[in-house]
Amino acid sequence: MKEMNKKKKLPASSPSMAFSPLKSFLLLLLLSFSPITLCSGASPAPAVGNISHVEFAQYFHSYYGQSFKVIKNAIDAKSYLLIQNTSRMAGRVKYCTSRIKSFIVPLSNFSVDTSAFPLSFLELLGQLGSLKAITSNSLSSECILKYYLEGSIQVVNANETQLLSQFPAHFVSKPGDELACNFALFLPAVENTPVQRAEWIKYLGAFYNMEARANSIFTAVKENYACLSTAASNRTTSPKPIAAWLQFNEGIWSFSKDPYKLEYVEAAGGENLDSSISKNTYNVSDPDDNEEFHAILCTLDVVIDETYVPEPETYKVSNFLANVYIEDHSCFAFLSNQSLWRYDKRIINSSTLDWYDGAISQPQLVLADLIEAFFPTGNYNTTYFRNIAKEEGIVNIVPEMCERDASTAMQPTLVRCNGSY
Structure with a gap:
């Protein structure tokens, strides 16, 4: 932060x-x-x-x-x-x-700084009709995009504090930005587990007297997440697949230790990279670093590549290999088993990822994706993750994909769970 x-x-x-x-x-x-x-x-x-x-x-x-x-x-x-x-x-x-x-x-007129605010919580509560202004049109939901293009929401400058003061409430997602009297901080991403992040629907629900609906949605999400995790733990595969989240930036590979990501791996029936490996960053231009990094990669069954690129649809397995700096990658089990993933499947305008929005309010969909990554069945269509080892592409979100009245409440998407999924 x-x-x-x-x-x-x-x-x-x-x-x-x-x-x-x-x-x-x-x-x-x-x-x-x-x-x-x-x-x-x-x-x-x-x-x-x-x-x-x-x-x-x-x-x-x-x-x-x-x-x-x-x-x-x-x-x-x-x-x-x-x-x-x-x-x-x-x-x-x-x-x-x-x-x-x-x-x-209850609030009936409010605005949102959309730079880091997960609007999907408002969709689940059915409060888009009261949303009057946003600070950016970089949206990651087909229905919110549709609602915006219909002219129901205006775009205002995030720095125009005086203009934003006309709204009874303005929600921000960055500490230090809530100085004005009508500004309120909403930051579920700070929590350490996926379920804790999802529970922030109750925080928003209180502003609209929507506690009953917030409780109902959270209970459904929580129970579906727990059921999927139990089903994953009942898998007979032994040993558990070892997974790691990693990214490349300016010649340095680093492993993510974000608690909620580590929780996802365990809940999906996998095993995180050994915590005894204290070194977290590896410089590919340093021969010793690179050799050690390759040795760790050879222990992994599943890799989630978080490398930032301005145009995610252009990022393929060849880009990953080029960044790894190795020609012989025969020891990489995650490549031979075709299990190299990215969470940029749902995207708008080649830049805005739904991973930072819908995936926060509905963690059960992320968990179901990872279970498929760890224990592939071939008959489950992932929501947020795409397998670049199998050359899977992105899903470009467009307003025509919205199949409901954008101002009505969205129902959470629950994954079938009866011991398997």
């Missing part, structure tokens, strides 16, 4: 900074509630209607009162006070400090 920008201080005269001792006390009391704690000693049902419990995610927590809820974000150390629009508090309370911001919910 890039270094966080320094936060700007609001003027001391700002109304949002003016707290009486009573208000300060009430605010501290409000933020100290346990989940589902009510405002008073009485026990009426919360007016918010439905509630989300955080089960796995580590970087946010939710708390509920009678007419409000609080999302505590551990990434930016902010609390987002979500006040029901039907409550008396909605007309009297407004916070914008370094630690707390308030929003009136």
Whole structure:
């Protein structure tokens, strides 16, 4: 994660900074509630209607009162006070400090910085109809692209803070960018496991009073993921296939140690590269480095090549071999078994990968892809991964591929799982 920008201080005269001792006390009391704690000693049902419990995610927590809820974000150390629009508090309370911001919910008009925001969460919640502005037309969903081309969403400059302030909420996915009062941070990619990342649908759902739907979607995704993982663990193949994620950049090969990627390998029934291999980068121009790198490659059964290229559709197995700097690759089992993969199968305009969007909200599809990579059946069509050892190409996403009303909710794609898939 890039270094966080320094936060700007609001003027001391700002109304949002003016707290009486009573208000300060009430605010501290409000933020100290346990989940589902009510405002008073009485026990009426919360007016918010439905509630989300955080089960796995580590970087946010939710708390509920009678007419409000609080999302505590551990990434930016902010609390987002979500006040029901039907409550008396909605007309009297407004916070914008370094630690707390308030929003009136449910949101019906908002904007998004799309540089790193996975819009697929909004599709699953059915909230595209309320999305009024984005900061880039680099989209990775056929239905969002269709919705944009129909003129339902405008593009605004991400640096036009004053323009973006017209929206009740503007979501960003980069810490340090949430300085304006209506900016809120949404960053599921920071979590360490695929399921934790997917649970951030509950975070967004709270802004729209869509907890019930968020809970339902997450439960379906979580259970499908667990079923697929169990099915993969029941495979009789021994030993387990050894897999590694690696990339080439300016003459250096490096192995990825991202926790969620290592989790995917294990959940799919594979084995990660031995953790005792502490060296992580290898310079192909250094003979000793290159020899050691080739030795490691010879132990792998599956390779996922993450090398960045501006035009992914042009990247083939010949490019990989050229970067490896070796002519005799007969010891590479992943080549003889044709198991060299990339996650750039779904792409728009030759540059925008759905891997950074839809794959975050629906990890069960990624897991199913990897199970097919580790235990090939030949009868499963992968979603995000393509096998360049078999010269598989990309799927260019176009708006005509959208088969539903783009403003309606998208259903999660569940993979058949009954002991196999």
